[in-house]
Amino acid sequence: MVRHVVVGKGAIGSTLAAQLASAGHEVLLVSRSAPSSPLPEGVRHQSADVAAPGTLSSLARGAEALYNCVNPPYHRWVTEWPPLHEAFLDAAEASGAVLVITSNLYGHGAGSGVMREDTPLRSTETKGRVRAAMWRSALERHEGGRLRVTEVRAADYFGPLAGDVAHYGARLLDPVLSGRTARPVGDPDQPHSVVFVPDFARTLAAAAQSPEAWGRPWLAPHPPAASFREVARRFARAAGRGEPRISPLPAPALALAAALSPLLREVRRVSYQFTEPFVVDSSLTESTLGLRPTPWDEAIDATIAWWRSQHDARVEPVAR
Numbered sequence: 087m088v089r090h091v092v093v094g095k096g097a098i099g100s101t102l103a104a105q106l107a108s109a110g111h112e113v114l115l116v117s118r119s120a121p122s123s124p125l126p127e128g129v130r131h132q133s134a135d136v137a138a139p140g141t142l143s144s145l146a147r148g149a150e151a152l153y154n155c156v157n158p159p160y161h162r163w164v165t166e167w168p169p170l171h172e173a174f175l176d177a178a179e180a181s182g183a184v185l186v187i188t189s190n191l192y193g194h195g196a197g198s199g200v201m202r203e204d205t206p207l208r209s210t211e212t213k214g215r216v217r218a219a220m221w222r223s224a225l226e227r228h229e230g231g232r233l234r235v236t237e238v239r240a241a242d243y244f245g246p247l248a249g250d251v252a253h254y255g256a257r258l259l260d261p262v263l264s265g266r267t268a269r270p271v272g273d274p275d276q277p278h279s280v281v282f283v284p285d286f287a288r289t290l291a292a293a294a295q296s297p298e299a300w301g302r303p304w305l306a307p308h309p310p311a312a313s314f315r316e317v318a319r320r321f322a323r324a325a326g327r328g329e330p331r332i333s334p335l336p337a338p339a340l341a342l343a344a345a346l347s348p349l350l351r352e353v354r355r356v357s358y359q360f361t362e363p364f365v366v367d368s369s370l371t372e373s374t375l376g377l378r379p380t381p382w383d384e385a386i387d388a389t390i391a392w393w394r395s396q397h398d399a400r401v402e403p404v405a406r
Contacts, residue, residue: 088112090294091149091183093136093174095121097247097255098188099155102287103129109291116145137169142177151294152183160352163216171220178233185224186294187237188286189303191366193218196358202367203303211355221303228301236293238286240306241359241366244317245283245385246392253360254280254317259393262318267331271340271353272360274314274332279366281306282385285377292375299375305368307379314360324386 088111092103095117103115107128115121115131125131136142136156146152154174158166178185194201195209207218224235248255253270261268289306293299312320318330344351372378380388 088150089114089148090151090153091116091146092153092155093117093142094153094155094157094188095131096155096157097243097245097249097252097283098286098290099153100247101283102153102155102290105284105287106291114145114149116142137166137173139173142173143180146177146181146183149181149183151186152178152181153186153188153290153294155188155290157188159349160213161348163213163352167216167220171223175224175227175233175235178235179227182233184294184300185233185235186290187220187224187235188290189217189221189237189239191239191241191359191364192356193221196362199363200365200367201305203305203370213352213356225301234300236299236301237303238289238293238306239303240281240286240289241279241308241364243281243283243286245389248283248389254314258314258318259321259389260397262321262330263325263327263390263393265327265331267333268314268318269333269335270314270360271335271357272314274318274334276360276363277311277313278360278364279308279311280317281308281366282380284388285379285385289371289375289377292377296375304371304375305366307372307377308366308368309379309382309385311363311365312382320382320386321390324383325390 090106090111091114092099093116095115103113104126107113107126113129115129116134120133121131134141156170174185191201192214193207193209194205195214198205209215209218221237227233228235242253244254250256258268286306293304315332318332322330340354344354
């Protein structure tokens with residue numbers, strides 16, 4: 087039985103832990119606090135501060151793979167990511183576990199066009215520079231023979247466990263499935279790639295177990311890009327609802343909110359992702375790792391089923 091250590095119990099980390107356990111692996115899920123719901127069979131939880139010296143190295147001892155599924159609040163990336171990232175690098179080096187980093191597309195920056203694995207990391211925005219520096223430091227240790235590492239990147243995610251902080255989570259589902267007005271950031275008619283949570287998690291597991299994946303980044307399989315409005319319509323149609331009402335948050339309102347909230351200030355700084363095309367080409371990952379994105383209809387039905395189970399919403403998928 088292969089041992090995997092997953093750090094972070096958000097949507098991605100929790101889904102990954104469940105998938106690994108279902109495949110017969112021994113899984114340790116690590117986070118600061120205990121999970122709020124029962125863990126899947128085969129998953130054990132450990133509460134720990136992984137930034138504390140030596141803690142993560144001890145937890146990763148004997149593991150085949152170590153997964154970084156942590157995500158500090160936006161406004162604390164500059165201070166919290168560097169020590170956390172170093173702890174993961176040190177733990178992978180000490181334990182020999184393959185380090186798999188869960189990442190995003192911030193490092194590419196505005197105006198990157200269709201993003202692929204080889205798209206340059208040239209962001210001038212603070213959070214983008216933080217993510218780019220993380221990958222470069224990890225790759226330096228990999229190329230120096232000190233550890234094995236890979237990184238899986240994705241755009242915004244949707245699906246089971248995608249909650250309040252996800253742009254395509256509660257902020258889309260709650261208003262669309264209850265008949266209220268959705269208020270997204272940016273232009274709801276720009277094409278925007280999104281990834282289904284289980285597909286993101288499957289890519290992390292595949293990258294950990296595929297030597298050809300080590301030493302380079304990958305993109306989780308994304309279905310064809312669609313606008314926020316189109317995605318909302320897909321959800322409304324599957325739930326038997328009418329045309330969704332969408333009213334973007336006005337730029338002045340976001341600016342005012344950003345002046346009062348450090349978190350929203352950071353959201354505003356990456357709002358380019360929602361005012362210009364934000365599109366991913368994941369074909370290289372799909373062909374190399376043998377993965378495919380879950381079809382839109384299947385992913386949407388699974389998401390609605392999860393939402394109903396969590397919110398007791400009266401949303402019945404319609405027959406297609």
